[in-house]
C-alpha cells in the first residue's frame with residue numbers, strides 16, 4: 335500500500351510509486367539502516383557497503399538529512415591519517431521509547447536512532463503489575479520525560495519487551511512471570527501513550543539486537559540464550575532472520591527438559607531448563623534480593639562460600655547439558671549467552687566451551703563459538719526500541735517523524 339508522505343521531499347512523486355521510486359525508497363532505507371546499525375560512515379564507505387555510486391549516495395544522504403533522519407558528522411573514520419572527511423550519522427534526536435515489563439519493575443528508556451540512551455527511568459514494584467497498572471506506570475514515567483522529549487526529540491513510538499509469548503499483533507498470549515494471559519498490550523499501551531506501540535518477547539528482541547549490534551554481527555546462524563530471574567528465553571537467527579516457527583514462538587528453549595523428575599516448572603512439567611537454572615537460588619545463598627548482571631559478576635568473582643560455589647557448579651552442569659543438545663540440534667556458528675547465562679559463562683568458560691565443542695552429528699568437524707552477549711546490561715535498554723524503529727528503517731520517507739513547526 336502506498337502511504338503518501340507529508341514531507342516536502344516526496345511531494346513530486348506520482349500517485350502510484352514507479353519502479354524507480356521504489357528503488358529509491360529501498361536505497362534510502364539501506365543507507366539509513368547502515369548508519370543506524372554500523373554508526374557514522376563516510377560517503378565513500380556508504381558507497382562501498384551499498385554498491386551505489388557517489389552521486390546517488392550524495393542524493394540519498396541529502397534526502398535523509400532533509401527528512402531529519404541523518405546528520406553530518408566530522409568524526410567518521412577515514413582510514414587515512416590526516417584526512418578528516420565529513421561523515422553521515424543517524425540523527426539521535428529521532429528517538430523511541432524502550433519499555434521493559436518485569437515482575438519487579440517497569441523500565442522506560444529513551445533511545446536515539448544512533449543508539450544513545452538519552453535517559454532511563456525505573457519504577458520498582460513489590461509484585462507483578464496487572465496490564466492496566468503496567469500501562470498506568472509506563473504512562474506516568476513517560477509523562478515525567480515529556481518536557482525533555484518535546485524540547486529535544488522526535489518520537490517514532492515505543493517498543494515493549496515482555497517475558498512471555500507475544501504474537502505479531504502485540505498481543506501477549508501468556509506471560510507467566512507477569513501472570514498475564516490474552517492481553518492486547520500493544521494496543522492498550524498505544525492508547526495510554528498516544529503513539530504507535532509494538533511488543534515482542536524479550537528474548538526475541540534481545541536476539542535481534544545482539545545479531546544487529548553485538549556478537550552476532552556478520553553471523554548467519556546464531557543461537558542466543560538469555561537468562562534472568564523471570565526465566566530463560568532464546569532466539570535462533572537463521573540465515574540472518576529470527577526464526578519464528580510455525581506458531582511464531584520458536585526459541586522457547588527455557589522449557590527444554592534437562593532433568594526429568596527435577597524441579598517443578600511454571601509450565602507444569604518437571605526439570606525444565608529454567609526451573610533447574612535460576613539466579614534466585616544463587617541470590618538466596620548470597621543473601622541478596624536482586625543484583626544486576628554486572629553486580630552479580632563481581633559477587634561471583636570473589637565468592638568463597640562453598641554452598642554458592644557448589645550451586646553455581648550445578649547450574650553450569652545443567653547449562654552444559656542444554657547447550658550440548660541445542661548445538662547438536664541447530665548447529666549454529668556461534669552461541670551467545672546473555673544476562674544470567676553470561677554470568678555463568680564468565681565463571682566457567684572452559685567447562686561450557688567443552689560442552690559446545692561437541693561436533694554436530696554429521697558435520698565436518700567445524701567448531702562452534704561460545705560468546706558472552708556483547709552489550710551486557712545495555713542490550714535490553716536499547717533492544718526494545720528496535721521494534722519501534724523498524725517501520726521507519728523500512729520506509730524512511732513515509733515514516734520520518736515531523737519536526738516541530740512542520
Ligand SMILES: [Zn+2]
Pocket residue numbers: 588589599600601602603606609
Ligand atoms: Zn517448563
